[in-house]
Amino acid sequence: MTSTKYDVLGIGNAIFDVLVQADDTFLATHEMSKGGMALIDEARALAIYQAMGPATEMSGGSAANTIVGLAGFGARAAYIGKVKNDKIGEFYTHDIRAAGVAFDTVPAASGPATGCSYILVTPDGERTMNTYLGAAQDLTPADIDADAVAASAIVYLEGYLWDPASAKEAFVKASTIAHGAGRQVALTLSDAFCVGRYRSEFLELMRSGTVDLIFANEAELTSLYETDYDAALTALRHDVKLGVVTRSEKGCVVASKDNVVAVPAFPIDRLVDTTGAGDLFAAGFLFGLVRSADHTACGKLGALAAAEIIQHIGARPQASLKDLAKQHGLPV
Template sequence: MYDVMAVGNALVDYEFVLTDAALEETELTKGNMTLVSLEEQQQVLAFLKLANIKLSKKAGGGSAANTMFAFASLGGKPFYACRVGDDEQGLFYLKDLNEAGVATSKQSIHAGGVTGSCVVAVTEDGERTMQTYLGTSSDITSDNVDFDALTQADWLYIEGYLAMSESIQPAMTQLRQQAGIHNAKIAVSFADPAVVKFAKEGLLNMLGNKVEVIFCNSEEARLFTEKKQIKAAARALLDYCQIAVVTDSANPTIIAYKSEQTKEVGFYEVTTPTVAHVTDTNGAGDNYAGTFLYALSQQYSLPECGRLAGEVSAQVIQQFGPRLSSQDYKDIAHRVLTV
């Protein structure tokens, strides 16, 4: 049995720290994710090497994978479906997840495929800008998804980046249908403003008639709902879900919810922990979603879910890389949930 089954893009992260001026030379849009070809990925890596900008960290990444890493580290039982090549990076990627307690399947390995990669450019203000080569992950299909795992899960979690993949859309429909048959609740993360800008139709397909939870930040919420105020945007998201969780950088997180019994709408504002210095925002939203979902699966209240998720994300942005150590997650949960 699993607490959650997740589906996402499998990417190995290559993190670099650089100045705003150097980032400008890459022509990437600061704070956003850009999809590129293998040649374009090699070009930016060549530029960074020529500029003597050294690799800060190599780690398993991918939005939903980061989310499941946090979920597993807190004590949950997740299953992760993805697509990697049978190359060194793909084997590294799956081994990294398995050692953290995230179950995977051999269906995720595609013979002859090239495992995807993500160049994460972190500027001095801690903002992360990403350039992604999806590799074989871009061709993820129903063949890479172990649908049997969903029959054993209470939740289905889908990362928004998959909205950009046409090949996965039939599987999305199949997953939603199977989740309904087996009474699994669905959670969707919007993942990045670029997803909402360029793949809203794919997002709508993920959401279907309605899901249980949507995770997004304030920019994504405003883009999706076309509402200027964050609270109005959160309320508008309830047309697509029962619970909308909208983070807003250092400002309080807005949790909007609709009562299943009375259909009334309510809001919680959860204070975001103060952080003296932001080192790297890569993975902050992924960890927030994973932590929140774990606490929700353990029947904690929505404010408690938000407080724990906020504390984990605050710790993540004070270090390099999208994941904490497994012990760090447990220590934060012990501190926050036993108060």
């Protein structure tokens, strides 16, 4: 196997996040399903934005959050995602590169604006997302940099990519190139509503070996198999080489065909916003994998990163993840 240029390359929907604190009444008034992600059109996006209060705005997108987290640990990270050459697209590009991530996807010259997600954070820290994919839905196989994919130890894909048809093709192309180069392919299931839309297709990706590593939370796992947690975990162990299931305050389990390792959650002072918790958990876990750490250490790195992100608004770290890992004696 040839040497790698990148530890992890992420491919996902490049989305600009607009976060606002809201109550359950606001969600009900606007007919939102709490805790999920709904795809919306431009008119709905405008209506939500006009009804929202003061917002925090920053670059986002599930896989992009993970890749920025990996860079924060000190990994060599790259990202593929589609923005438009508009003001938000320019900001997005500058933001992700400033975080130390290689980002060379050519922006769209025409078509929909750069994608945005309107994220409502309720007092219990739960986040409800309304996503206008915009330019992100125009990611195509032509945007997949074959050389970068082949030179990455792990290619990380987000389940949300399965919404736009052309992105599915890009997803499969990237997996084929990665496996041809002897690399690993990871997939996060993204959310239970996403699993509900593509359950059979996700299972086929796993059972066909298109993906090697699955990240899921408990709700996504039980939705995938339409059964209880224990039965779903057993099924997961048969369907994929490695499965990582986060369980909120219960920590996580790392499941392979041979065994299941449980890792506790990292203690926090207070829960502020769960946006990006799974994304940053994946960052820590993947960082451990590329540093050849055992599954327990990988889980601890994931738990550490998730704990940092849920104690403030937004899905990008505000503290050095590398320094936090060193403070707690974890591999860096």
